[in-house]
Amino acid sequence: MPKPRFLDIEYCQTEDTLFPVAMAWSLEDGQMKTVVIAPMEEWLPEDGDLGDVDVDYLAEQGVPLIELIHELHQDLPDQTVYVDGLDPDEILVDLIFSAMGQEAPFEIAPITELILGLSSDALEDRRRQLLFEESLEIQLPENGVYALLLMAQEEGLFEDD
Incomplete structure (x- = not known):
């Protein structure tokens, strides 16, 4: 049985507005990938009010959607995540995949x-x-994935084949 992905x-x-700013996902070996996402112009509100989200940071440090989609196609094809x-x-x-005219893999x-x-x-x-015990910030996606990985491990879903 393949190991679950998160x-x-x-x-x-x-x-x-609603749009992604960062994403984390797990790989088959339990490793993780994390990216900051560069927003599409059409995702941003005309008034520019995004609360405490720094659009300049996302634009400078974020991964373009085409690169993110490529990574997800490589890492998660035909998976249940x-x-x-x-x-x-x-x-x-x-939202991510439709912005590039694609379907999620x-x-x-x-x-x-x-x-x-x-x-x-x-x-x-x-x-x-688990997030509290590990002193992890709840809003970071890599911490969310880590907690789900720990839960799956507790349930015996990562036992050696």
Whole structure:
């Protein structure tokens, strides 16, 4: 059985806009990739109000969508990728790929479809507890993926074949 893959997306959301700003995902060997995402011009509101999101930083440090899509096609083809189920991850993935006129090469499923023995509330409590125990900032996508990896490991989903 292939090892599960995980994904988490940090995003900007205001009354007028929703777009991804960073993403992390796990690879088959349990390693992670993390990127800051350069926003598309059409994602940005005309009034420029994005709260505390630094668009200049995203533009300078962010990966262009075409590069991100290429990486995701290489790393996650024909996979089911699990998310915490709390964020609009599916909408954000669609936004990324539709901006380039493509379909995502993977399916998104909530962690509740992978770890069946616990309710979604119990899974979220465990995820938050792991983030706290590891002294990790909850909003960073790599920390979200790390917590999901730890949960899957606790469930025995990374046992050697």
